Amino acid sequence: MSSTAQTSEGSIAVLGGRVVTPERVVDGGVRIEGDRIVDIGAVDGDADTVVEADDRLIIPGLIDLHGDDIERHLYPRSGARMSLPMALTSADRANISAGITTKFHAISFELDEEVDRSPELAKMLTDAITDAGDLLADHRLHARCEVSQRQCVDAVLEIVGNGDADLVSVMSHIPGKGQFRDVEAFREYYENTADHTVEEAEEMIEKRADISMSALRDRVDRVVKAAHDTGAVTASHDDEDPAEVERLADSGVDITEYPITLGTAERAADIGMTTAMGAPNLVRGGSQWGNLSTADAIDAGVVDVLVADYHPPSLLAAAFVDTGEPLPTRVRRVTASPADAVGLDSRGRIETGARADLLVVDPDPTPTVARALVAGRPVYRADRRGQ
Incomplete structure (x- = not known):
């Protein structure tokens, strides 16, 4: 079950960027109708909303599984x-x-x-x-x-x-398995990282090993x-x-x-x-x-x-x-x-028909998000270029 914001009902053109598709990087932009991508590359600005990428990267929204x-x-x-x-x-x-x-x-x-x-x-x-x-x-x-x-x-x-x-x-x-295949590593983690006393860590070793x-x-x-x-x-x-x-x-x-x-x-x-x-x-x-x-x-x-x-x-x-x-x-x-x-095969890619989850990213000096769109809806803007 998911919880998400509403989708856009208008058209949006994200222009003047470098679009990262699954196979290559192309100059141009992305056109969105509703919550879907309808065109990639040389799109025009005839849309209800225009987002200027200013030669930054346009990439799909990230998907975090964990x-x-x-x-x-x-x-x-x-x-x-x-x-x-x-x-x-x-x-x-x-x-x-x-x-x-x-x-x-x-x-x-x-x-x-x-x-x-x-x-x-x-x-x-x-x-x-x-x-x-x-x-x-x-x-x-x-x-x-x-x-x-x-x-x-x-x-x-x-x-x-x-x-x-x-x-x-x-x-x-x-203790003795996986991340804690070394019993001492288990003891150290729960004593230091997880703020347990020595006695509590020893009790956990006894219980979980049993x-x-x-x-x-x-x-x-x-x-x-x-x-x-x-x-x-x-x-x-x-x-x-x-x-x-x-x-x-x-x-x-x-x-x-x-x-x-x-x-x-x-x-x-x-x-x-x-x-x-x-x-x-x-x-x-x-x-x-x-x-x-x-x-x-x-x-x-x-x-x-x-x-x-x-x-x-x-x-x-x-x-x-x-x-x-x-x-x-x-x-x-x-x-x-x-x-x-996880079977969300219409997401995570800039392709015609895909869900319009998009980012405008400034890669230097450290990658940052300038704009974010979720299901065709602009939801975030933080532009250090002052625009």
Whole structure:
């Protein structure tokens, strides 16, 4: 289920730019009728509204399949909670200013009250996302299920059964596996990054380690089947080896997010899974946890999609990191490829008939959004050229 602003009913001409299509960059502009693109290239200014691109880039609106930044809008400081409407509205504006026109909020169904996470709070966020109106971007739910916690599995199954989730991912933040395959890394994260005491971290290690692999796999299978039964796309999180990713693919998982090793990413590509990596990893120059580098995975040809993760501005910036590839290829990873991965095949591309989600981008000195249109409707303007 999505929540989005109204579409435009008039005609718009975006003129005088460099249009990034899926295959090439062409000089000219884009003509929009209603919420659809009707012409590309040498378009004229005979329209109800004219937007001047002034030789800047015109690219599709970005599509973020995994962004958990709304948590920091709800809790800007641990224990200091803002209202749900304020959090969603501020997240909406922040994402639009970063160029994200379709947002999948990665809501963690995980019980960890010390970092302000619980299945009850996740359900409240879900309701806020699915019920909200008058927002600038198109907002959707990515339900992240911590399968090591039964109450979280039950909560996600309820959400999925209601048809609220467009994307469902399975994760197991347990010591000795995935991101925390080193038990000491698990302890360090929860003691330092997540502000737990030593005793609390040790208690979490004991609880989360006290579950069999067969039980975890059964829960994964249940969540994936339930998601597919409602038409939702599924993903797995922090897959650590080729055998694991094969089993997840056999269970029906569509996307592998943040594979831990290059071998895992290569096996996922071999068996036809979509591979998503973090844009901040690419922009920063490496993984925060010493895992697979996004740049190395791109060099190996195994990255399909980039996601914002915890930092929305990195999604646009990642398209301008020099990977030795043409600009349209880099832009596809944050537009058309994520759209295709979740069945939104009329988005994320500047083509005749596509939905008119567009950005006017000034690439220098750092990529910034000057104008944003969502479904043919101008929703954002921040032009440092003073126009």
